[in-house]
Amino acid sequence: MRSSFLPFALPDIDQHEIDQVVEALKSNWITTGPKTKAFEKAFARILNVQHAVALNSCTAAMHLALDAAGIQSGDEVITSTYTFAATAEVIRYFDAKPVLVDVCASDFNIDPQKIESVISSKTKAIIPVHIGGLAAEMEVIEQLAGQHQLAIIEDAAHAFPAKYKNRWIGQIGDAACFSFYATKPITTGEGGMLITNREDWADRCRIMSLHGISQDAWKRYTAEGSWYYEIIAPGYKYNFTDVAAGLGLAQLRKAESMRKRRQQISFQYTEAFKDEDTLQIPYDRKDCLHAWHLYMLRLNLDQLRIDRARFAEEMKNRNIGISVHFIPLHLHPYYKNTYGYQADDFPVAYREYQREISLPIYSKMQNQDVDDVIDVVLDIARKYKR
Numbered sequence: 001m002r003s004s005f006l007p008f009a010l011p012d013i014d015q016h017e018i019d020q021v022v023e024a025l026k027s028n029w030i031t032t033g034p035k036t037k038a039f040e041k042a043f044a045r046i047l048n049v050q051h052a053v054a055l056n057s058c059t060a061a062m063h064l065a066l067d068a069a070g071i072q073s074g075d076e077v078i079t080s081t082y083t084f085a086a087t088a089e090v091i092r093y094f095d096a097k098p099v100l101v102d103v104c105a106s107d108f109n110i111d112p113q114k115i116e117s118v119i120s121s122k123t124k125a126i127i128p129v130h131i132g133g134l135a136a137e138m139e140v141i142e143q144l145a146g147q148h149q150l151a152i153i154e155d156a157a158h159a160f161p162a163k164y165k166n167r168w169i170g171q172i173g174d175a176a177c178f179s180f181y182a183t184k185p186i187t188t189g190e191g192g193m194l195i196t197n198r199e200d201w202a203d204r205c206r207i208m209s210l211h212g213i214s215q216d217a218w219k220r221y222t223a224e225g226s227w228y229y230e231i232i233a234p235g236y237k238y239n240f241t242d243v244a245a246g247l248g249l250a251q252l253r254k255a256e257s258m259r260k261r262r263q264q265i266s267f268q269y270t271e272a273f274k275d276e277d278t279l280q281i282p283y284d285r286k287d288c289l290h291a292w293h294l295y296m297l298r299l300n301l302d303q304l305r306i307d308r309a310r311f312a313e314e315m316k317n318r319n320i321g322i323s324v325h326f327i328p329l330h331l332h333p334y335y336k337n338t339y340g341y342q343a344d345d346f347p348v349a350y351r352e353y354q355r356e357i358s359l360p361i362y363s364k365m366q367n368q369d370v371d372d373v374i375d376v377v378l379d380i381a382r383k384y385k386r
Contacts, residue, residue, distance in 0.1 A: 096124075155177060
């Protein structure tokens with residue numbers, strides 16, 4: 001057994017990140033400034049989109065995207081029940097209704113065949129979630145959105161860099177929202193990015209990200225700026241910082257190498273687990289580029305004498321950190337109490353949630369770490385096999 005605990009996730013930070021942050025600190029420009037603008041331009045260039053707006057979280061990005069889409073009280077926005085709290089809570093910020101949809105058993109992504117039946121005259125947008133870094137089935141979603149004149153806002157918190165067929169995630173919808181939280185494929189500690197090819201959306205999001213002040217408010221304290229500003233809408237405090245942008249610029253330089261390392265780890269896991277009856281390996285599409293933010297293993301509980309909770313406890317006791325992604329939204333008290341959901345209203349999400357366990361998969365993992373995870377998973381699976 002390992003002598004030390006293997007964390008579920010660790011950021012991949014080296015001297016380049018440190019140098020960039022120190023450079024920002026020495027510049028005396030530590031809030032939104034030139035490094036933030038450079039980070040936005042670099043991010044947009046990589047994904048080949050027109051506009052990128054750096055923000056203090058992916059949650060902020062989704063909130064501003066819905067604002068740009070014109071969501072109002074009483075509107076409906078379709079999304080998956082199998083996601084983190086942020087995806088639906090931003091809909092509630094507008095007193096709009098999140099309309100939840102079940103997922104595909106194969107990959108945890110929203111089931112496109114179940115979307116059309118919940119579209120109503122109140123529906124204004126769809127938020128597909130690219131779970132774990134694997135793209136949702138966007139062609140069907142695009143078709144439905146086009147037929148019903150709905151905005152598409154991609155929750156791409158897990159999906160950088162990732163592709164749906166030959167297109168980068170972020171090139172497909174009206175906007176896409178990425179997360180740079182500490183555990184994400186690239187990190188700035190906290191932070192997010194909204195990208196879009198719609199100039200009107202980008203302009204609106206920039207204004208609303210800083211108190212609704214007219215554009216280029218960040219230049220007020222430069223030689224080219226002016227003390228005068230105008231508030232054109234009641235905005236928010238969602239702006240990004242140059243200290244965080246320093247981290248982001250360094251992370252972008254190695255984003256693809258980090259993805260390849262995660263992919264390599266996924267291959268090692270899959271090779272080790274593919275023939276074990278007690279385990280189901282994650283689904284991967286050959287026509288998509290998986291970001292491998294998560295390795296979402298599933299337990300075949302009918303083949304085991306223990307449940308997921310005991311399996312997770314066994315792994316922790318053997319010094320392997322794990323997580324579970326996600327507790328479906330309709331199981332949480334707020335959504336149950338507000339909308340009257342029952343566990344079996346979304347049977348696929350409920351069933352798959354009960355047997356999912358996320359394994360460590362990050363670029364700082366050494367081969368011995370990967371081997372340790374494999375050994376522990378197989379040992380537990382075989383020890384408790386029926």
